[in-house]
Amino acid sequence: MFLLLQQMMETQRAQAEASQRQSEASHRQIEMLRQSMENSHQLALAAVERVAPGTVQGPTGQQPYQQQSRPGTILDFRKMSSRDFTGTEGILYAYDWLEDVQRSMELAELPRALWVSAAASRFFDIALTWYRTDPRASVRGLTWENFRRLFKEKFFPDVALTALEGQFVGLVQGNSSVDEYAAEFFRLSRFAPDMIQDEGQKARKFRRGLIHAVRTRTSGRRDATFDQILMDVQIAEKDFGLKPKRSEDTMGASSSAGPAKRPHIQQQQQRPFQQQPLLHIQQAPARAHQHQGQGQRQAIQCAFCKKMGHTREDCRMKQGVCLFCGAPDHQVKNCAARAARPAGQDGVQQARGGQQGRAFAMTVEPTQAVVEQIADDSEADCSTYYGLESDGVALDRGLIVEPLDFVLPE
Template sequence: MNPRDFRGTEGILYADDWLEDVQRSLELAEVPRGLWVTSAASQFFNIALTWYRTDPRASVRGISWEDFRKLFKEKFYPDVALTALEGQFASLEQGSSSVDEYAAEFFRLSRFVPSLVQDEGCKAQKFRRGLIHAVRTRTSGRRDATFEQILMEAQIAEEDFGLKPKKSSDVLGASSSAGPAKRPHPQQRQFQQQQPQMQFQQAPARAQQHQGRGQRPATQCTFCGKPGHTREVCRKRLGVCLYCGAPDHQLRDCHASGIRRDQDGVQQARGGQ
């Protein structure tokens, strides 16, 4: 177990990430559940440590992890911060982000407003309304459309518009191919990815690495150690599907992955005609 320190001054988003990181680390390390609270508290400093030492409800011997989580949230998730996050979620839009980046932020904020996303239809349409117009018009506006369906359609639309993240092997293959492959307009956003399940960087950052003699190191996640994305949008840290980013299933159960493979196969066949 090697979680981050928690001081109690970092804000609600950091506090929530920290709590989930600690629990995941404890589970992976197979720490006995009876030691979870003291193990987590060993990472407390400053305000957090003072709270733990002085609140008898938190430091009582034998407190369950579930009760500790409730007390932790009561202390470090103030109502004013929750209200602010509700406002951020209500006004959240894709903007200049990729579909996957927008989805990651959608998941992150939705954890604090469960009442707004408990209905699958409302959740799906809220996500759809925040997509940029070009992508949104390619997704289903039906009330019975699921979140997973709209996310998959948005990812496909992004790819069709030349905004889909590219695999590094695809980028290398395209650069060495003499075929009449279509190239997106220079002003369109392009992305790169190290692995299909990872988050992505914008291509301009990649292009800068090839300009001049000085090369800047690629972005690397400090949680999983993989390149091509940051800790804030790490799907492994968020506990969502590594393929499509949905929070209600894992990669092994992802229906979209099979659909996407079929979709990719069709597109490759068309390219070879």
């Protein structure tokens, strides 16, 4: 009897376990079916939304279905932006860092209320000390616009940006290769957008900074674009070996070849991207018949074109007016005042031979000889129209003087 009861209990237990397993399998099948139906429903909604955006409606009385996205976090931002800032990297790094941080926060879809905290999470050293100690920067609830303004005032103020603009104005190839010059051109061009408003201005500014040997390879393509000129000079540099020699290479070759024939001539070290004048021009003492105050005007240097005799506010190149008369309705090649000027009033005196150590004085008004030579040149700039007045120097009307890539002997 006992054995019979035990067998019946085992049979019932086995049936219960089988029923439970079958129930679990049924539940799994139901869940899979529900998930499949939900996925099909979402795909159908997405297909309808692509065909007719805004027409997919939710249940009666509710707004249309919208795809819900998770807001970004500071961790998401740090995954996208790996650049730290210490405050010692320099103006250009600070400028690029701020733009990179804002772009990373936008891509991470970080809430705008967290932007200041996210940017400050990349601060170290001097930058972190500034953020913690400046009461304007550490105030609670600081907006991103005010943070940008304070950051610029601290790490790249307007005077620094003006200096970078001046570097672009005076940028020349110098001892650099074409690729190095082009890289520096791109790096500084963003600080002087007025000078490269179109492709033509950009190409002319780049061409003027090339060394003479390279620039002559593009003389027949006045209407070429920037990319075309860059390709031409890169090919010319490679095929004709026009890359300028480094100062240290020149000096090393001279030392290996023995003493120079003229020991008083020295090769000066030149930094890349730095404009080097062909001649050292000094201001001559004011003569008795010169107008009073001219010496003070000659000591003024324009912050835009880096030429003497006028300020940035008076710079005709910056204003885009006629370089001869200052009128805004025409350019110098169409200037009626220049065409009507009597011959012989060019302000250039005849040369007197046999003089050494001549000193030059910069004049505010352009000389007629220079204006007549380059009035029709589409690449004329403001600096071309500030002539030289001297006691014993004459400008040759048949030549266009251009800076060379070497120093002339004394």
